[in-house]
Amino acid sequence: MKNLFSSKKLTAMAALLMSVVLVLSACGSNSNSSIVEGKTNVVTSFYPLYYFASEIGGEYVNVVNLIPAGVEPHDWTPKSQDLSTASKAQLFLYNGAGLEGWTDSFLKGLPNDQTIITAEMSKGVELIQGNPEEEHDHSAETAEEHADHEEHGDEAEGAAADEHDHEHALDVDPHTWVSPKSAIIMAENVKNSLIQVDSAHKTEYEANYEALHSKLAALDAKFEQELSKTTMKDIVVSHQAFGYLARDYGLTQTAIMGLSADAEPRAQDLLNIAKYVKEKGIRYIFFEELVSPALADTLASEAKVDTLMLNPVEGLTPEQEKNGDTYITLMEANLQNLLKALK
Structure with missing residues (x-):
């Protein structure tokens, strides 16, 4: 191991996390920011739920996404304006499983006479325990x-x-949506919640859900078919956000950082990962968009491997929005990078 890392380098790399800067892109317009009269107003906590609600709700809903484009959900907290918006909506959808640590206090801040329905969209997903x-x-x-x-x-x-x-x-892994199998369950939860608050458009919501379900099922089948052909099954990622994807498609995830994107690894953790990379013949270390890639880059350089993007799909950047990217296209890009790393 002394050929890969010196103790001084490992200590420096661990300290590097102290200066990690989240890449906070300018707020995109992938969500309306105000209530619209005459429609079912739905407030979502972050992008995947915004996408599912928009696809299923169609013309009958106005979806307001709380977390701005380019902002890491673990580090976001609501402002008074967000509370004001939610107080006028009919439905609030959140992931749950510990992702939104602010949910309880947020809901308690709503007016006592508020009739908004709240629903946890990870319900029904078999959660991964432990941190x-x-x-x-x-x-x-x-x-x-x-x-x-x-x-x-x-x-x-x-x-x-x-x-x-x-x-x-975060005793539970909150990153449920990163697996297409979980996304199918979550999309059905969105559909059921929309019907609960607006049963008059049940037929339309069910039809829109079937169209979205077909896309998600095709994505799931593609992940299963393509990943089952790879001989390698081990991935090293910067942030422990891919546990559900790994579990559902037969992969093994090793993370530099933990469940929260700013968790700091110890020098010994980095030493163990370096050894793991060498023993398994891993050629790529995955980084993600909303967190600085500095640590992944340094580890990859010292281990003489390359880096690739693996997107946890927590939100769209303004550039992705301009390109017309969606949950589906970002997950397809993830699959291609996984296949490149595992071939």
């Missing part, structure tokens, strides 16, 4: 940090309450 990054964080606590926690117990607990809740929310 290795938390185990690392707890085990790495120093004696000094522990003593500080003891000294400032109540004060520290109060100041860190929201962060604590978010960490525990």
